[in-house]
Amino acid sequence: MLLVLSEEQKAHLGCLPRTGGAAIGELGRLAVELLRRGAAPRACEAAARKLNIDVDTIKHGIEGLTYLLTESSKLMISEIDFQDSIHVLGFSGELNKLLLQLYLDNRKEIRSILSELAPKLPSYHSLEWRLDVQLASRSLRQQIKPAVTIKLHLSQDEDQTAQVLQTDPSTLLHLIQQLEQALGEMKTNHCRRIVRNMK
Amino acid sequence: QRFRFCGDLDCPDWVLAEISTLAKISSVKLKLICAQVLRDLLGEAIEYEKILKLTSDAKLESGDVKATIAVLGFILSSAAKHNVDSESLSSELQQLGLPKEHTSGLCRSYEEKQSSLQDRLRACSLRLSRLGSVCWRVDYTLSSSELREVNEPLVHLTFTVRDGEHGRTETVPMAVSANKFRVLLA
Numbered sequence: 001m002l003l004v005l006s007e008e009q010k011a012h013l014g015c016l017p018r019t020g021g022a023a024i025g026e027l028g029r030l031a032v033e034l035l036r037r038g039a040a041p042r043a044c045e046a047a048a049r050k051l052n053i054d055v056d057t058i059k060h061g062i063e064g065l066t067y068l069l070t071e072s073s074k075l076m077i078s079e080i081d082f083q084d085s086i087h088v089l090g091f092s093g094e095l096n097k098l099l100l101q102l103y104l105d106n107r108k109e110i111r112s113i114l115s116e117l118a119p120k121l122p123s124y125h126s127l128e129w130r131l132d133v134q135l136a137s138r139s140l141r142q143q144i145k146p147a148v149t150i151k152l153h154l155s156q157d158e159d160q161t162a163q164v165l166q167t168d169p170s171t172l173l174h175l176i177q178q179l180e181q182a183l184g185e186m187k188t189n190h191c192r193r194i195v196r197n198m199k
Numbered sequence: 200q201r202f203r204f205c206g207d208l209d210c211p212d213w214v215l216a217e218i219s220t221l222a223k224i225s226s227v228k229l230k231l232i233c234a235q236v237l238r239d240l241l242g243e244a245i246e247y248e249k250i251l252k253l254t255s256d257a258k259l260e261s262g263d264v265k266a267t268i269a270v271l272g273f274i275l276s277s278a279a280k281h282n283v284d285s286e287s288l289s290s291e292l293q294q295l296g297l298p299k300e301h302t303s304g305l306c307r308s309y310e311e312k313q314s315s316l317q318d319r320l321r322a323c324s325l326r327l328s329r330l331g332s333v334c335w336r337v338d339y340t341l342s343s344s345e346l347r348e349v350n351e352p353l354v355h356l357t358f359t360v361r362d363g364e365h366g367r368t369e370t371v372p373m374a375v376s377a378n379k380f381r382v383l384l385a
Contacts (some may be wrong), residue, residue, distance in 0.1 A: 130325040151325055164327060 001077055003068070003085035003138045012064030013089055023051050025094065027058070028102040031065040065102075072103050073110035122154040122161065128143055148172050202291050204278040210295060217270040218296050220263050228253045230304035236271040237312050241319050275309055278315050285310040331359035331368060352377045 005013070009050055033040060040197060044062065048055040072082055082103055108171055126152060134145040145168075152163045167175070185191055201207050205214075221229065232253055239245035245268075252263050278288050285306040292302045336355040341347055358371045375383065 128325040149325060149327070151327075 001075055002081055003071055003075070003077065005068075005085070005088070008065055009064050010089060012060040013068070015053070015061045016054070016065075017091055017095060023047075024098050024102075026051075027061055027065060028098075031062050031069060032106050032109070034062060034066050035110060036068065068099070069106060069110055070114065073107045074114060076107075076111070079104070083099060120156060122156040125155040125160065127151040127152055200294075200296075204274065204281060204283045204288055204291055206277070206281050211265075211273075214270055215295060217266050218292075220259065220267055221270065221301060222255045222296070222298055223259065224254060224301075225256070225268070226300035226304050228256070228300060229301050229383075230308055232267065233271055233275070233305055233308040236268055237275060237308060237316070239268075240272060240276055240316060274305070275316065276320070278309060279313055279320060282317070282385070285313070329361045331361045333358055339376070354380045 016027070025107045030040070032044055044058050045055055048058040051058070069085070071087075077085070079100060082100055083096060085134055086099055091099075106147060129151075132147050132149060136143060136148060148167055148169060150165045150167070152165065154161050154163065185196070186195075200209065202210050202325050205211070214355055218354070232250055235245055249270065251264060254267065259267065269303065274292070275286075283291075288309060289302050290305040292305065293299060297305075334357040338353045338355065340349045340351050340353055354375045354377070356375060358373075360369045360371060361367070
């Protein structure tokens with residue numbers, strides 16, 4: 001599968017041959033840092049001064065490299081496809097090898113960063129419960145009515161919400177039984193076959 | 200094998216694994232670390248630097264220090280939760296392999312603080328909201344735009360409700376007519 005680069009990105013990456021081999025390493029490192037931590041304008045300015053190129057060209061070069069790395073890691077393209085994709089830029093063989101090495105070294109880390117960007121549902125944080133017995137109410141005296149009160153704490157991207165639920169013990173047992181049946185599905189032949197094929 | 204301090208269930212594997220870490224610390228230092236963990240369970244601030252100093256002799260790594268605090272916290276709070284007396288806790292911990300001096304130090308600290316620990320756990324139990332205060336005022340309506348002579352008393356009530364976990368207070372104001380208020384009080 002080949003990567004398609006737009007004209008603008010080709011122009012951005014066009015600055016790379018001018019900078020020279022050692023600089024490519026530096027720009028590659030800045031590109032990966034951009035993915036790890038976000039923009040670092042001061043680092044870009046320091047690199048621009050060191051390499052004697054103006055800041056905007058450096059910034060575009062890093063952005064182009066970042067796009068190249070993220071798209072390649074996202075699609076998990078093979079070495080040959082990566083080399084064919086950057087061939088269109090017309091760089092020297094040595095530069096192509098450097099870029100390929102940069103891609104292969106950082107691929108795993110970039111993929112783990114990208115996996116955290118997927119949308120998430122609220123996830124379980126903790127559960128508090130309480131068992132009560134209702135003895136009397138305004139309408140009826142001398143009762144015995146057990147109830148389980150549950151406070152479910154959920155968290156979603158640093159937001160915490162709490163949901164209060166109340167049920168009687170027999171419904172709770174039924175709920176537990178349904179959940180155990182759901183877990184039991186993993187042991188059926190159908191699921192086992194799929195899990196084996198996924199491995 | 201079932202343990203009372205685990206609620207008549209099997210002891211969790213991680214607790215079994217950390218018992219050997221506890222045995223590496225001297226029994227005197229373990230009692231002092233217990234005192235710190237009890238402070239944390241009772242809601243006071245824990246002094247982590249003191250614990251680091253106490254564990255430095257045993258040459259524990261930082262992961263082991265945290266594991267020690269976690270396992271002591273589990274043992275003490277779980278024993279209080281299931282109302283285990285100090286002798287039963289002592290015999291069960293010795294069954295798990297904790298040496299006798301360490302066990303007796305731990306159980307003595309537990310015994311001193313058992314009732315305050317249980318009070319604290321009772322206070323932390325799930326509670327949905329609490330009534331903070333009630334304010335009231337009785338007005339007497341003389342007349343209104345609808346009727347010239349009304350002459351009716353009106354009760355204003357304001358309930359202050361505290362949400363247990365966030366500490367937020369919510370005020371619920373309401374106005375009740377005299378008849379309805381009599382029904383409420385009945």
